Amino acid sequence: MTSSDRRQFLRSTAGGTAAMFFAPSFELLHPRSGAAAPISVAVVGAGRQGRAILGELSTLADAQVLAVCDTDDARLQSAVRKAQGLKGYATHKELLEREPGIAGIVIATPTHLHKQVALDALAAGKHVYCETPLAHTIEDCAAIAAAAKGSGKVFAAGFQGRANPVYSLARSFFKSGQLRQLSHLRAQDHKKTSWRTPGSTPERDRELNWHLDPAVSLGLAGEKGAHQLDVFHYFLGRYPTLVRGTGDLRLHKDGRELADVIALELGFDDGLRAHYSCTLASSYDGRYELLAGEMAAIKLAWTHGWMFKEADAPTQGWEVYANRQKFHNDEGITLIAEATKLAAQGKLTEGVGLPYSSLYYSLANFVSACLENKAPACSASEAARTTIVAIHADRAVRSKSEIAIPPELLESV
Amino acid sequence: MLVRLATEACGTRFELVLDGEDEPRARAAGEAALELVERCDQRFSVFRSDSLIARVNREAAERPVRLDPETYALLERCSALQRATSAAFDIAVGPLMRTFGFRRRVDEQRESEARGTFELDERTRAVRFTSRNTALDLGSVAKGYALELAARSLRDNGIACALVHGGTSSVVALGAPPGESGWRVQLGRESGAFVTLRDTALSFSAPRGRTVEFAGHEVGHIFDPRSGKPVPLEMQCAVVGASALDCDAWSTAALVLASRDVSWSALLPRELAFWVRGPSGDAQILGPCSVFESLSPRSSTPR
Numbered sequence: 001m002t003s004s005d006r007r008q009f010l011r012s013t014a015g016g017t018a019a020m021f022f023a024p025s026f027e028l029l030h031p032r033s034g035a036a037a038p039i040s041v042a043v044v045g046a047g048r049q050g051r052a053i054l055g056e057l058s059t060l061a062d063a064q065v066l067a068v069c070d071t072d073d074a075r076l077q078s079a080v081r082k083a084q085g086l087k088g089y090a091t092h093k094e095l096l097e098r099e100p101g102i103a104g105i106v107i108a109t110p111t112h113l114h115k116q117v118a119l120d121a122l123a124a125g126k127h128v129y130c131e132t133p134l135a136h137t138i139e140d141c142a143a144i145a146a147a148a149k150g151s152g153k154v155f156a157a158g159f160q161g162r163a164n165p166v167y168s169l170a171r172s173f174f175k176s177g178q179l180r181q182l183s184h185l186r187a188q189d190h191k192k193t194s195w196r197t198p199g200s201t202p203e204r205d206r207e208l209n210w211h212l213d214p215a216v217s218l219g220l221a222g223e224k225g226a227h228q229l230d231v232f233h234y235f236l237g238r239y240p241t242l243v244r245g246t247g248d249l250r251l252h253k254d255g256r257e258l259a260d261v262i263a264l265e266l267g268f269d270d271g272l273r274a275h276y277s278c279t280l281a282s283s284y285d286g287r288y289e290l291l292a293g294e295m296a297a298i299k300l301a302w303t304h305g306w307m308f309k310e311a312d313a314p315t316q317g318w319e320v321y322a323n324r325q326k327f328h329n330d331e332g333i334t335l336i337a338e339a340t341k342l343a344a345q346g347k348l349t350e351g352v353g354l355p356y357s358s359l360y361y362s363l364a365n366f367v368s369a370c371l372e373n374k375a376p377a378c379s380a381s382e383a384a385r386t387t388i389v390a391i392h393a394d395r396a397v398r399s400k401s402e403i404a405i406p407p408e409l410l411e412s413v
Numbered sequence: 414m415l416v417r418l419a420t421e422a423c424g425t426r427f428e429l430v431l432d433g434e435d436e437p438r439a440r441a442a443g444e445a446a447l448e449l450v451e452r453c454d455q456r457f458s459v460f461r462s463d464s465l466i467a468r469v470n471r472e473a474a475e476r477p478v479r480l481d482p483e484t485y486a487l488l489e490r491c492s493a494l495q496r497a498t499s500a501a502f503d504i505a506v507g508p509l510m511r512t513f514g515f516r517r518r519v520d521e522q523r524e525s526e527a528r529g530t531f532e533l534d535e536r537t538r539a540v541r542f543t544s545r546n547t548a549l550d551l552g553s554v555a556k557g558y559a560l561e562l563a564a565r566s567l568r569d570n571g572i573a574c575a576l577v578h579g580g581t582s583s584v585v586a587l588g589a590p591p592g593e594s595g596w597r598v599q600l601g602r603e604s605g606a607f608v609t610l611r612d613t614a615l616s617f618s619a620p621r622g623r624t625v626e627f628a629g630h631e632v633g634h635i636f637d638p639r640s641g642k643p644v645p646l647e648m649q650c651a652v653v654g655a656s657a658l659d660c661d662a663w664s665t666a667a668l669v670l671a672s673r674d675v676s677w678s679a680l681l682p683r684e685l686a687f688w689v690r691g692p693s694g695d696a697q698i699l700g701p702c703s704v705f706e707s708l709s710p711r712s713s714t715p716r
Contacts, residue, residue: 048448054481055483056481058479058482059481060479061479074569082482084482193444194444196438196440196441196444197445198442198445200571205438252437254437255437303462303463354463355462355463355467355468355471357455
């Protein structure tokens with residue numbers, strides 16, 4: 001065997017063997033339903049997230065965006081101009097009245113406005129994709145979950161970890177017992193930003209910066225933390241029963257009341273603890289989730305994932321050829337999506353991260369659920385349960401105290 | 414009150430300085446502008462596996478890749494610039510960047526095939542490649558495009574006085590600092606030459622900005638897409654105009670055109686001002702714009 005042949009063999013072997021453990025299916029990575037006609041959708045809310053959603057939807061072959069809606073005329077016109085050919089509406093009610101042919105509604109409004117749009121869309125017989133957290137109150141969460149259950153329509157919630165192929169892959173590892181006894185969970189979101197959106201008038205400024213308004217915002221614990229806490233719920237299949245929180249205003253002393261640095265400790269009924277920190281004052285170490293166990297730890301960062309094995313963990317044959325990345329004193333095996341196909345094409349090193357954004361997979365999952373009439377990756381009930389945990393976490397941060405999360409409350413949605 | 418913000422994107426550092434009376438609002442406007450820069454990085458970086466361009470480069474030789482309207486419009490602009498510059502500017506320069514070692518090589522077999530180009534289908538809003546050895550590399554315009562979006566965002570949010578740059582080679586100036594006629598910017602570290610910018614963009618290209626060792630020679634990162642030859646290292650070009658993307662594209666194209674042994678000045682658009690330093694060190698100013706009239710060597714440190 002020549003050295004070149006050997007390299008090729010090792011490359012193929014690495015990909016092929018690793019794929020037994022690492023590779024999600026091609027269909028999962030490149031979601032397409034094969035449907036003859038795309039599903040028609042409209043997006044309600046043309047803010048930051050709404051614009052990102054419009055961008056991703058426009059690259060999906062199975063979706064056709066027909067309309068967009070926003071109460072702010074400048075934002076609406078900007079979205080209509082950029083997306084070319086979209087119809088624009090000022091309110092979701094007008095949209096639902098005048099576009100009866102639209103099959104799906106994507107909700108990207110501020111959290112506290114989700115409920116009415118969701119209930120009206122379901123009542124009009126539309127499939128719904130709703131951004132998360134699902135709502136800002138437990139009552140609204142329950143109302144949305146109940147309406148979704150009885151609608152006979154697809155209701156997908158935007159906790160993106162559940163539709164992310166790297167996360168699914170890592171979860172299959174987790175479920176197969178690779179970590180053995182769980183030690184602890186940790187997640188963080190660190191980014192230096194004021195978290196403000198500039199408005200043209202003081203009144204508009206208040207509306208746009210609803211997430212800084214203590215009356216309607218779930219703060220960092222809810223608006224940001226919910227997405228990462230949901231990853232733990234997705235992996236574990238269970239929820240914490242208590243949360244201790246704290247928070248302070250460290251950097252952005254610009255008149256806001258909500259903390260810009262928070263820390264959470266969440267307790268599960270078996271004594272397992274999850275720690276979460278979120279700050280708007282420092283970008284150091286970014287955003288990730290970590291599940292640490294007796295034999296290995298899994299670190300997830302949306303488009304990337306790694307597994308760190310203990311020295312005494314059993315070694316699998318494929319590990320010899322797996323891609324690795326150094327993190328100070330630790331070395332992580334990269335969780336490579338689609339390893340078999342990439343190895344066959346000689347692109348294994350190109351494919352270390354996901355080929356699409358996490359949002360893309362979430363929206364693609366919604367579209368395929370609608371076209372194939374199947375359950376979405378994240379249901380209204382699952383989103384409601386995580387949101388209720390996040391609501392309790394926000395209360396714990398504001399009161400700097402420990403709060404119980406009644407299991408029966410989570411079971412009720 | 415002056416607000417300074419920065420972010421890492423497109424393989425470099427973007428920085429902005431803006432003047433606003435309401436500090437939290439000014440900061441929020443600056444962050445919104447830099448968020449658009451980061452979004453450009455997410456879509457157009459060749460270093461990220463999940464960027465739209467990485468996706469296009471992986472799949473467009475096998476099947477058409479559907480694009481969002483903004484990206485499609487950007488590729489249409491690049492296609493028009495390719496025609497206007499007599500192919501001195503070309504974003505399908507990816508294989509050359511790999512050959513010379515500016516990008517990681519991916520597949521020796523694919524790279525041995527003839528270099529291809531890209532085709533756009535307006536009806537399906539899709540891009541496809543004509544051969545497997547095709548790769549888009551928006552490195553020559555991504556900064557300019559990002560700065561255009563950032564500047565528009567700043568204006569939309571009521572900011573009238575700001576300077577934004579990407580890696581110091583692409584610059585957009587809004588208004589002028591208080592008491593000044595514009596933002597005074599030095600061209601290159603050693604030229605000692607300055608331009609004053611006000612509501613205009615500047616792009617500065619020089620092969621020596623990034624070099625590699627190739628076959629025993631130092632090679633710069635600017636190539637003639639037609640011949641595949643690198644532009645001589647000593648050359649430099651500055652372009653001033655209204656559009657940062659056009660300035661970026663033309664500052665690269667002018668170097669390539671000047672390195673070809675043909676007459677090229679007739680190709681240059683009238684609305685842009687050019688300052689080009691040739692291989693022998695002689696500088697020439699082209700175009701009707703008077704911006705380079707103030708261009709003269711100075712010894713003082715620029716602001």
